Amino acid sequence: MSKILSNQEAKGTRDWLPEEFFIRNYIFSKWRKVCLSYGFSEYLTPILENADIYRAKSGEDIGIKELMVFTDQAGRDLAIRPEMTPSVSRMVSKIYQSSPKPLKLFSIANFVRNEKPQRGRNREFWQLNCDIFGEDNFLSDLEILQLSLDLMLSFNPPKNSFVLKINSRKLIDDLFILLNLAENKKIALTRLMDKYAKLLKEDFIKLMKEIGLSDENINKVDNFLNALSIESLIEKIPELENKESIEEIKKTIQSLSDLGYGEYLVFSPSLIRGFDYYDGLIFEIFDNHKDNNRAMFGGGRYNGLAEIFGSKSFPAVGFAPGDETFRIFLESWNILPEQSIYQDNYYLPLLSKKLEKESFILGNKLRLLNKKVEQGLSLTKIGKALEYANKKALGKIIIFGEEEFEKKIYKIKDMKSGQEEAFDLN
Secondary structure (H helix, E strand, O other): OOOOOOOOOOOOOOOOOHHHHHHHHHHHHHHHHHHHHOOOEEOOOOOEEEOHHHHHHOOHHHHHHOOEEEEOOOOOEEEEOOOOHHHHHHHHHHHOOOOOOOEEEEEEEEEEOOOOOEOOEOOEEEEEEEEEEOOOOHHHHHHHHHHHHHHHHOOOOOOOOEEEEEEEHHHHHHHHHHHOOOHHHHHHHHHHHHOHHHOOHHHHHHHHHHHOOOHHHHHHHHHHHHOOOHHHHHHHOHHHOOOHHHHHHHHHHHHHHHOOOHHHEEEOOOOOOOOOOOOOEEEEEEEOOOOOOEEEEEEEEOOOHHHHHOOOOOOEEEEEEEHHHHHHHHHHOOOOOOOOOOOOEEEEEEOOHHHHHHHHHHHHHHHOOOOEEEEEEEEOOHHHHHHHHHHHOOOEEEEOOHHHHHOOEEEEEEOOOOOEEEEEOO
């Protein structure tokens, strides 16, 4: 006897049965509609990439620990993409010089990270990636932030259900200048600051000492991360007043407020974004639900990434929401679509063996009228057909038996109201 194989998905992945796919497609359709409304164009890159493009700039976790790597038959070191930013930067570096600017691009694709599965984070996941290339103007940052907010608002979320947190890598660099850190210590401290919310204060201080920070610098970092507003940050660290980074954040918040998004905005100096390629404004959307208070997605400016492909650096800004955190947000706030997956479908059972040909002709006729028709493929009685339609929550059933055929009609029964209506067959 041959070995019996498991019918379970690989760890950290999941099957999307039709009901689940309906929800994911609902999310993807909204994403796509909002991006297209801003004039963005859709693209896709291969799921396999040279592993080095992620090792170079994706950070220690995603670029090393979580990278799914293998060697192909020619000895090339390949990886399944864990994120899109390096991939789309590679793609754009090929066409950048010959393309009209700016390039406004989006994709909806799947990714894999070799990490421990947990709520809201699977090994395989899907993301929307939305980026503007070739425009370093403040307005491109503003549009990306506006688009991310409109993406959230397109799902009609309740008031105070989410917030957009804003910071800047330039501001973090200004802090590091004050601390007078060596380059290797800057990288280590950036990664430690990114884990600030997950660590006990005493553990965080201990790790800062291990990096080599003085007590004075530890106090400055602590004051920086705990500031609740730009005003309180300047009060705690007056050397940061009038810095370009501070003025840029102020301008961003004011501009978004002028556009009507003020209630969603928060300045958050503890927001770091762990990717090494960010070099300007950074932001994250946070779910405010008491049972799911977490970052949903984020993004920012990353002007220097193209250099790893031998290209001249070009400006870029973007963001990337994931399907799982978005689904949990919709579920937590009870704003998932209520309609049945099949409520717009028509069921045309085969009620007579003599009507096989005529039944298929009728089904085709209705599809030409843009109806979704599920054709019955075996002989069934009307009682069984109604039972099937009820169990599957189909919207309507088409009654077309020998009696109806003789009268040159067919009937459509609404499964919710029970009402029937007759239509001419010809």
